[in-house]
Amino acid sequence: MGDKLSLPLKPFRSRGGVKAPHRKHTAECESVVMPPPSEVLICMSQHIGVPCKPVVKPGDEVKVGQIVGDNDAFLSVPMHSSVSGRVKKIETVTMPNGSKVQAVRIESDGQMTPFEGIKPPKIETRDDFIKAVRDSGVVGLGGAGFPVHVKIGVERDKVDTLIINAAECEPYITADNREALENSWGVVSGIKAVMELMEIDRAIIGIENNKPNAIKVLNEVCREANRDMHGNVCVLPLKARYPQGAEKVLIKVCTGRVVPEGKLPADVGCVVMNIASIAFVSSYLKTGMPLVTKRITVDGSAVNRPQNVIVPIGTRIKDIIEFCGGYKCRPEKIIFGGPMMGLALPDDEMPLLKQNNAVLAFSEKEAARLEPSDCIRCGRCAAACPMGLTPPLISGLVAKGDAEGLADNGIMVCMECGCCAFACPANRPIVQNMRMGKSIVRSAKKK
Amino acid sequence: MENMLTVSSSPHLSSGATTRKIMLDVIIALVPASVAAVIFFGWKSLMLIAVCIASCTALEYICRKVMKRKNTVGDLSAVVTGLLLALNLPSGLNPLIAVFGCVVAIVVVKQMFGGIGNNFVNPAITARIVLLVSFPVQMTTWEKPFEWLKTADSVTGATPLALMSQGTSTGYMDLFLGNTGGCIGETCALALLLGGIYLVARKVISPIIPLCFIGTVFVLSFLLGGDPLFHILSGGVMLGAIFMATDYTTSPMNPAGKVIFGIGCAVITVLIRFYANLPEGVSFSIILMNILVPHIENLTRTKPFGKEKKNEKA
Numbered sequence: 001m002g003d004k005l006s007l008p009l010k011p012f013r014s015r016g017g018v019k020a021p022h023r024k025h026t027a028e029c030e031s032v033v034m035p036p037p038s039e040v041l042i043c044m045s046q047h048i049g050v051p052c053k054p055v056v057k058p059g060d061e062v063k064v065g066q067i068v069g070d071n072d073a074f075l076s077v078p079m080h081s082s083v084s085g086r087v088k089k090i091e092t093v094t095m096p097n098g099s100k101v102q103a104v105r106i107e108s109d110g111q112m113t114p115f116e117g118i119k120p121p122k123i124e125t126r127d128d129f130i131k132a133v134r135d136s137g138v139v140g141l142g143g144a145g146f147p148v149h150v151k152i153g154v155e156r157d158k159v160d161t162l163i164i165n166a167a168e169c170e171p172y173i174t175a176d177n178r179e180a181l182e183n184s185w186g187v188v189s190g191i192k193a194v195m196e197l198m199e200i201d202r203a204i205i206g207i208e209n210n211k212p213n214a215i216k217v218l219n220e221v222c223r224e225a226n227r228d229m230h231g232n233v234c235v236l237p238l239k240a241r242y243p244q245g246a247e248k249v250l251i252k253v254c255t256g257r258v259v260p261e262g263k264l265p266a267d268v269g270c271v272v273m274n275i276a277s278i279a280f281v282s283s284y285l286k287t288g289m290p291l292v293t294k295r296i297t298v299d300g301s302a303v304n305r306p307q308n309v310i311v312p313i314g315t316r317i318k319d320i321i322e323f324c325g326g327y328k329c330r331p332e333k334i335i336f337g338g339p340m341m342g343l344a345l346p347d348d349e350m351p352l353l354k355q356n357n358a359v360l361a362f363s364e365k366e367a368a369r370l371e372p373s374d375c376i377r378c379g380r381c382a383a384a385c386p387m388g389l390t391p392p393l394i395s396g397l398v399a400k401g402d403a404e405g406l407a408d409n410g411i412m413v414c415m416e417c418g419c420c421a422f423a424c425p426a427n428r429p430i431v432q433n434m435r436m437g438k439s440i441v442r443s444a445k446k447k
Numbered sequence: 448m449e450n451m452l453t454v455s456s457s458p459h460l461s462s463g464a465t466t467r468k469i470m471l472d473v474i475i476a477l478v479p480a481s482v483a484a485v486i487f488f489g490w491k492s493l494m495l496i497a498v499c500i501a502s503c504t505a506l507e508y509i510c511r512k513v514m515k516r517k518n519t520v521g522d523l524s525a526v527v528t529g530l531l532l533a534l535n536l537p538s539g540l541n542p543l544i545a546v547f548g549c550v551v552a553i554v555v556v557k558q559m560f561g562g563i564g565n566n567f568v569n570p571a572i573t574a575r576i577v578l579l580v581s582f583p584v585q586m587t588t589w590e591k592p593f594e595w596l597k598t599a600d601s602v603t604g605a606t607p608l609a610l611m612s613q614g615t616s617t618g619y620m621d622l623f624l625g626n627t628g629g630c631i632g633e634t635c636a637l638a639l640l641l642g643g644i645y646l647v648a649r650k651v652i653s654p655i656i657p658l659c660f661i662g663t664v665f666v667l668s669f670l671l672g673g674d675p676l677f678h679i680l681s682g683g684v685m686l687g688a689i690f691m692a693t694d695y696t697t698s699p700m701n702p703a704g705k706v707i708f709g710i711g712c713a714v715i716t717v718l719i720r721f722y723a724n725l726p727e728g729v730s731f732s733i734i735l736m737n738i739l740v741p742h743i744e745n746l747t748r749t750k751p752f753g754k755e756k757k758n759e760k761a
Binding site: 015018020021171248258259260261263331332333334335339340341342343344345346347348362367369370373374375376377378379380382383386387388389390392393409410413416418421422423424425426427429431432 | 452453454455456457458459460461462464465466468469517519522524561562563564565695696700701744748749750751752753754755
């Protein structure tokens with residue numbers, strides 16, 4: 001890629017965004033490890049891509065880290081048991097987005113016996129590494145769940161920049177902040193491994209400036225690490241403005257590059273990994289234990305003891321809340337993820353998925369739904385859109401079902417970050433409208 | 448508790464801004480101008496304000512009722528329209544004429560086109576123009592400031608713009624403080640500027656339209672040989688630029704559009720003032736630019752992130 005790339009001294013400009021409240025109540029709460037729950041439910045789709053097929057059957061004994069579901073497809077990662085015990089049932093669950101997927105229910109024996117086959121992966125070549133990343137079951141842990149081996153498995157020399165997403169711009173969530181504070185060396189050794197094995201020139205850790213302690217700690221470890229990494233890792237404090245952690249926005253503020261519509265970060269030479277994903281890769285290389293636990297933030301007005309918890313994947317929400325002191329009051333709304341993009345759940349039986357980074361339970365007061373009124377064309381939505389879209393224009397096109405007009409006006413770059421609806425004084429269902437617009441364009445393309 | 452959770456689309460947070468709060472901010476921003484109106488033109492202006500607000504609100508309520516639509520009186524937009532219309536009237540105006548103006552603003556311009564957010568021209572400005580054309584004498588009979596303190600009979604005067612066309616000038620200080628003839632809410636530049644600063648500070652409006660409007664009037668009237676300071680302080684420029692041209696529904700949404708809109712308003716205002724038979728052109732300039740808004744918006748669409756420039760269609 002020619003001359004050595006320099007590291008950014010300050011963030012590049014980004015447009016739009018909103019001043020969402022931070023509400024990082026749990027930022028100073030050291031993570032606690034949750035004891036094994038009585039049972040877990042491992043969903044066969046915890047990533048973007050093809051769902052896995054269960055490879056165990058009821059009655060089988062399984063151990064921690066043992067594969068329970070897999071698929072040959074490229075865009076897929078294996079699922080592992082997060083407890084040791086016995087497979088109770090293979091069942092169908094309805095995901096928060098309405099799709100139905102298979103899931104393996106495992107009764108825990110409380111022993112957490114690790115699977116015998118677990119050993120550190122042997123890595124000699126770049127391809128070994130990509131395969132190991134797939135075997136580890138890791139997906140983008142920031143929320144999207146895009147398989148990591150696909151992100152990094154691009155042509156050699158295509159990528160020159162590794163961006164570590166530690167922005168954590170969603171309100172309430174502090175799990176990435178805790179990762180940085182409690183596992184800073186893991187983060188750096190993960191960066192080092194990926195940079196060396198993938199032949200990437202520089203790494204930028206993007207982190208919002210509302211996490212001064214994490215920035216300090218990361219700066220210290222980077223300074224040490226830079227001695228044998230030719231000074232090519234830096235921590236880039238970003239302004240605390242939602243959605244700085246959105247992939248395309250983060251690439252823009254870290255490198256000044258704009259990902260073209262319909263393209264991937266690799267097309268502009270970037271790989272973006274969540275801080276938790278990179279730290280996990282490092283621990284997998286050392287131990288060979290696949291992704292079976294996840295650090296999440298449990299918060300919200302209906303939770304007794306908001307805190308960061310390291311939870312076995314597949315643990316039911318109600319068991320997690322129970323561990324956090326139970327409900328303070330009747331929960332009105334429970335969401336997976338942050339309040340800006342998180343999914344509202346129909347009940348608390350849902351199991352934790354790999355890509356979840358928070359469980360928030362809100363009381364009736366905070367979950368109150370606001371009545372929409374007529375659009376007053378104030379333009380707050382358009383000003384807030386980080387992607388430069390004009391929601392009122394798009395609403396009109398959605399009403400007309402004009403697929404071409406929608407595509408021309410950039411509907412497909414909408415990432416549903418929710419800035420528009422957050423800013424709207426008329427409580428218009430703008431995000432739903434954008435989703436409608438996208439589905440209109442998609443179905444027109446199929447024809 | 449199971450099965451009783453609220454499931455709704457993200458985002459699950461709101462900025463807390465509401466239409467009602469925005470309108471309330473506009474009303475607060477108009478308080479200085481309203482107070483100035485009462486100080487200069489007395490109880491009659493207070494009565495006009497009260498009549499306009501009451502009839503606009505009542506008409507909004509009746510319209511929604513008749514049309515079997517959700518009541519929207521609570522969003523306070525009718526109050527803003529009533530208040531703005533009142534501030535655009537001369538103090539001696541027969542209240543019944545003012546009520547007619549309210550009918551034009553709320554019934555014809557606003558509700559017949561679908562209510563808040565759907566009117567294509569500014570209701571208060573349109574009502575003022577309809578009144579000006581329908582009642583030319585009553586709408587241009589100006590009372591002198593402070594006359595209400597001295598005598599029961601009203602003494603009429605002229606606006607600074609009319610005086611100028613007769614060759615009489617008005618002092619800058621009088622113009623700035625509002626001690627001149629004119630519509631009750633337009634004379635006191637100081638009060639209007641205070642309101643404008645409040646709106647910008649509260650982020651209710653962007654300063655682009657007022658700055659482009661007032662700035663262009665200043666530059667253009669200077670270039671055409673007029674007194675630039677006089678032109679921005681006299682007539683309806685301040686009231687129009689800060690409160691009427693910034694109406695969300697009838698002005699462009701993005702910054703580039705706002706620049707074009709503000710400059711356009713100013714150009715038409717100055718051209719009318721310098722070359723047309725009318726002494727004042729702010730209302731007409733704003734309504735004309737209102738009509739152009741869809742075209743301005745088409746011309747100034749923002750480029751979506753990462754969107755390739757579309758090849759011109761052959």
